Amino acid sequence: MGRCRRPVRRRTRRLDPHPPHPNRKHPLMFYEIRRYQVQPGRRDEWVRYMAEAIIPFQVSKGVSVTATFITDDDPDGYVWIRRFDDEAQRIALNAAVYDSERWTSQLGLQCEQFLIPEQATLTRVIPVSDAGLAGIEKAMGLG
Incomplete structure (x- = not known):
């Protein structure tokens, strides 16, 4: 105990039916999309x-937190x-x-007070572009 229950893991299939380019810098790089239901x-x-x-602690341990979101259609939804x-x-x-x-x-115990663990999901996604999210934002003029 003392740790937020790990989200249900859902694998997503790669949208691109072709294997990654052989010169791809991180052929195994992936993102986790974590969706939580808050009390x-x-x-x-x-x-x-x-x-x-949570985020500063995870970053201090070396985790790359790419983005966080609140859901538009659910007043208690959170995604990171x-x-x-x-x-x-x-x-x-x-x-x-x-x-x-x-x-x-400390941190895990506090998570348990905020979240509904059985409604948490985790989806692993693999970019279909070598650039990942940063490259997509740059191409759209956002980065």
Whole structure:
């Protein structure tokens, strides 16, 4: 206990039927899209807690947090995206975060107060472009 229940893992299929280009810098790079259902009426508190505690802690352990969102169609929905170079990095960084003393004695316990764990989902996605999200934003003039 002491750790937020890990979300249900849902794998998504690669939209591109062709294998990655052989010169691709990170052929195994992927993103995790984590969707949480926050206890009714507590989303604003959760957003602050993520921004002030969870995200800085995860980043301090080496996790790349790409983006966070609130859902437009659900007043208690929250989504965030993490990026990993490969599965080995994901395993190592998850261990650094979720097996740490701070997580097990403080942060994880607080998560349990905010979230509805059985409604959390995790989807792993692989970019179909070598550029990933940053390249797409740049191409659209956003980055």
